[in-house]
Amino acid sequence: MVDLDKAQEIIAEYTSLPGGVLECLHGLQGVFGYVPKETIDLIADGFNISRAEVYGVISYYHDFRTSPAGRKIVRICQAEACQAMGSRELTERVEEILGIQTGKTSENGDVTLEAVYCFGNCAISPNLEIDGKLHARVTGEKAAELLKGENA
Numbered sequence: 219m220v221d222l223d224k225a226q227e228i229i230a231e232y233t234s235l236p237g238g239v240l241e242c243l244h245g246l247q248g249v250f251g252y253v254p255k256e257t258i259d260l261i262a263d264g265f266n267i268s269r270a271e272v273y274g275v276i277s278y279y280h281d282f283r284t285s286p287a288g289r290k291i292v293r294i295c296q297a298e299a300c301q302a303m304g305s306r307e308l309t310e311r312v313e314e315i316l317g318i319q320t321g322k323t324s325e326n327g328d329v330t331l332e333a334v335y336c337f338g339n340c341a342i343s344p345n346l347e348i349d350g351k352l353h354a355r356v357t358g359e360k361a362a363e364l365l366k367g368e369n370a
Contacts, residue, residue: 220254229257229264239265239275243282252283280335288323288330292316292365293347296333299340304357308344309333311358315365 228245232238242261246253253276262269276282294300294309313319316329323330339345342354346361353364 220250220256222256222260224249225254225257226260226264229260233264239267239272240279243276243279247282252286255284280333285323286327288327290329290349291332291347292329293332293334294320295335295337295339295343295345297336297340300336300344303343303355305344308346308356308358308361312346312361312365315362 225246228249229242232242232245235241239261242264243253246257246261258269258272261272265272276284292312294312295305296309297305309320312331316324316331318324318329318331320331320333334347337345337347337352339352339354344356346353346356346364348364353360356364
């Protein structure tokens with residue numbers, strides 16, 4: 219159950235700031251771990267914008283999620299440099315290892331696999347991140363070792 223009073227407090231902190239919607243979304247995600255769908259109407263009302271605009275911001279920025287993530291978060295870069303160096307093949311291998319598709323969380327809630335569009339580490343791509351720790355020049359074999367070591 220989402221604490222809507224807490225959400226309302228967070229939203230109120232940012233309604234008077236220019237560009238406050240992004241800060242508000244970061245604030246909600248920081249407290250709840252995601253932007254609860256139950257808060258969309260509150261955000262829209264607080265900023266005097268439509269629900270579609272709120273969803274538009276959330277869906278544009280890949281760091282925002284509207285459902286809880288797994289205990290472990292695995293992210294793979296899908297930007298141009300990483301694609302040129304094999305991130306698509308790496309993603310297929312990681313999906314196979316984890317048994318989930320990109321954008322999904324395992325049924326037991328252990329791991330979430332997400333796409334990212336640049337870690338700023340293009341020179342040593344492809345890149346994979348496990349719980350905030352970035353790994354460079356990752357192959358399918360290296361990913362298997364990393365994920366085994368991380369108990370993902």
